[in-house]
Amino acid sequence: MPSSMPSFAELLGKCERSAVHLELRDSYAPTDRFEAWRRGERIDWEDHASWWHPYDQLIADSVTRGVVIRRARVVSEPVTDYIRWEHYVTRGNITAGEQVRWLSRRRSTDIPLPGNDFWLFDDRLLRVHHFSGDGQVVEDEITQEPRTIRLCSTAFEAVWERAVPHHLFHV
Structure with a gap:
């Protein structure tokens, strides 16, 4: 990534009203946390310090200053192990202050979706994520x-309207 690329923290730090994140993949590159979950390790949600990360604090700080943060995930069903894990760890996102919804890909056929995941900040600046096949x-x-911003904003809002709140989406 070029050094001129602002970090996520910088972009969110300049955000005044809203940040929305659309995720469209059924799996991402495995992390140590994902592999631990696959081995049967679980998070002790009562031990806040054991799982709270700088990302969670960044979200919490942004929400405290009035930024509404929403994340929508479009997923295939039956879901992949990766999505099962994401559903499990989403408790952390919600604790930090994110609103999260899920939409079955089968219910998104008539929604024009962009080809990539993205973050949209204050409906004015878009950070698009490009991934390899794996x-x-x-x-x-x-x-x-x-x-491009209009397409992504419209797509996110259409997904959000149709999606199921996290606590009602069962994997």
Whole structure:
């Protein structure tokens, strides 16, 4: 990633009203936390310090200053192990202050979706994630191109409206 690319923390730090994240993949590159979960290890949710990470604090701080953070995931069913794990760890996202919804891919056929995951900040700045086939981040792209922002904003809102809140989505 070029050094001129602002970090996620910088982008969220400049955000004033809203940050939305659309996820469209059924799996991403495995992490140590995912592999531990696959081995049967579980998070002790009561031991906040054991799982609370800088990302969670960044989200919590942003929500405290009035930024609404929403995440929508479009997933195939039956879900992959990776999505099962994401569903499990989403408790952390929600504790930090994110609102999270899930939409079965089968219910998204008539929604024009972009080809990539993205974050949209204040409906004005888009950070697009480009992944390899095996889920590794290849690069991120920043754009303020109005037509692209409109497509992504419209897609996110259509997914959000149809999606199921996290606590009602069972994997």
